[in-house]
Amino acid sequence: MSGHLKLAGVAAGYGQVRVLRDIDLEVPAGGLVAVIGANGAGKTTLLRAIAGLIPCAAGTIAFDGTVLARLSDYQIVGRGLAMVPEGGRLFPFMTVLENLELGAYHSGTKPHRKRELADMLELFPILADRRRQMAGSLSGGERQMCAIARALMSRPTLLMLDEPSLGLAPMMVEKVFTLIAGLPRLRGMSVLLVEQNVQDALEMADTAYVLERGMFVKCGAGKDLLDDPEVQGAYLGL
Amino acid sequence: MDTFLNILVAGLLLGGIYSLVSIGLNLVFGVLRVVNFAHGAVVMVALYVTYFFYAVFGLDPYIAVVLVVPIMFVFGMGIYWFILRPLQDEPMMQTFATFGLLIVLQNTVLAITRGEPHSMNTELSRLVFSIGPLNVSAVRALSLVVATIIAGGLAAALRYTLTGKAIRGLIQDRPVGVLMGINVRQMYTLCVGMSAALAGVAAALLAPIYSLSPGLGDDFILPAFAVVVLGGLGSTMGAYFGGLLVGIIEALAGFYIDPTLKQAIWFLVFIAVLILRPSGLMGRLGAEEVGLRGNA
Structure with a gap:
């Protein structure tokens, strides 16, 4: 089983500004891990650092035993790590089909491209x-579906999603979350989910981390955090 | 009427050459977001390389093109690798650097050739067809045909091949392109190389028409800027039709208004387009900004 991600002592940011400090995080193979936190806590920065879009100032990120800092940014997806950016970030002036094709751009997918495309069109x-x-x-909902399908086209073993529920109608949110929750079982992959929609994220996560001002302040099973008085007070409005 | 048609045809044929040069300029601008001031000088260098094969080995420019195009492709890759890539986080500096490159190329060629004019008159260059009342220069007609084929071919390649889709993806959202596994440097190297290779094709077509001088590129780079704005930033077919349009405007203005004003007139058109339709004839409004979206 692959799709195992491990961060140890990671720090990252933009220029002189440190956004993340001393981050330890583990996504086990086949697990669903959620990172929750308020706006500006550093959730997106965390995903960007893992995806190699910004360099790490300290610490190591290992994926299935490979230290990602040794790879170039564009090589990371080929190792099985795909990301759905906030808002989907589809290529706006390309068709849905072309977006999906680019999802399978990296050479490792070559023998599977046709079948994956058929699978995606069936799934969505x-x-x-x-x-x-x-x-x-x-x-908005179709865009998010398309972005998830595009990421799945790369045949990832770990899928990272940045606020997939953002801006969606409640019914659509439920649909997207049901889909995400089913991914580990359905496709044997691990999922790292970053969310502001704390209730839903904690309900589906095996493990969840609470990010505040660039540091993890809590970590535990999703169900346990739902019952945690501090989490309830700060994020669930109870 | 015959005069008008003849001028129209002459303008169209001139436009074919402008198109060819503009497509190369637009490729680098569209993908790398760098205004390559040296592009005209690259065409000039390609002409001198063509002349080298003509003078030393007696090769006809139309035959030498099979050597000149790969040489220019490598030359273009060198421009990316040694000049643009080290400055990749400073877009303004990249543009200034291309201006520096323009000066370096002109001066180097001037130093080597001592500024003596050369020309490559082949049999073909004097061949003129007559179709009814129209007189069509064979070599100029050929350049229009080639420009048409290249514009269509490049637009189709960008549309239908996986590499073409990757290039369009990078134009629309570079960080997400990286997430898809697109190697940005490789694509940029390819685009600058292709741009210079197109300059090599242009050189073969220009060889029988123009006499060589180190400042030759200036004749093309100014119209090419007008063409790129007119046709739409980043649009290959826009550069093609824009080139034809600028050629026609130049020919008509040169005959009916004043030959000395012909360039002033297409610059007036250029400014009018900027005011009335900033996205150009076939461009997309804001397309010049989409590529700069920096975060994912």
Whole structure:
């Protein structure tokens, strides 16, 4: 089983500004881990550091035993680590189909591209209907579906999602979360989810971390954190 | 009427050359977001390389092109690797550096050739067809045909090949392109190389028409800027049609208004387009900014 991510003592930020300090995090193979926190806590920065879009100032990030800092940014997806950025970030002036094709750009997917594409269109029937449409014209929910499908096209063993529920209608949120919760079982992959929608994220996570001002202040089973008075007070409005 | 049609055709054929140069300029601008002031000088260098094969080995420019294009491709890769890449986090500096490169290329060629003019008159360059009342220069007609094929081919490659899709992806969102596994440096190297290779093709077509001088590139780079704005930043077909349009405007203005004002007139058109339709004929409004979206 692969898809095992381990961060030890990671610090990262932009220029002189340190956003993250001393981050230890582990996503076991086949696990679903959530990172919750307020706006500006450093959740997106965490995912960007793991994906290699910004360098780590300290610490190591290892994925299935490979230290990611040894790879170039564009090589990381080929190791099985895919990311769905905030808002989906589809290529707006390309069709849904072209977006999916670029998801499978890295050479490791070559023998599987056709089958993956068929799988995705089956998993997301709405994308099959819209496949010749420009991605920029999709609705928020469709965009998020397409972004997840695009990330899955790379055949990842770990999928990272940045606030997939942001800006979606409640019904759509439920749909997206059901899909995400099913990924470890359905496709045998691990999931690292970053969310402000704390209730739903904690309900589905095996393990969850609470990020405040760039540091983890709490960590535990999702269900336990739901019952934690501090978490309830700060994030669930109870 | 015959005069008008003849001028129109002459403008169209001139436009074909402008198109060819502009497509290369636009490729680098569209993908790397760098205004390559040296592009005209690259065309000039390609012409001298063509002349080298002509003078030393007696190769016809149309035959030498099979050697000149790969040489220019490597030359373009060198421009990216040694000049643009080290400055990749400073877009402004990249543009200034291309201006520096323009001066270096002009002066180097001037030093080597001592500024003596050369020309490559082949049999073909004097061949003129007559179609009814129209007189069409064979070599100029060929350049229009080649520009058309290249514009169509490049647009199709960008649209239908996986590499082309990757290049368009980088234009629209570079960090997400990286997440897809696209090697940005490799794609940039390819684009600058292709841009210079197109300058090599242009050189073969220009060889029978223009006499060589180190400042030759200036004749093309100014119209090319107008073309790129007119046609739409980053749009290959826009650069193609924009080139034809600027050629026609130049020919008509040169005949009906005043030959000395012809460039002033297409610059007026250029400014009018900037005011009335900033995205150009075929560009996308804001397309020049999409590529700068820096965060993921």
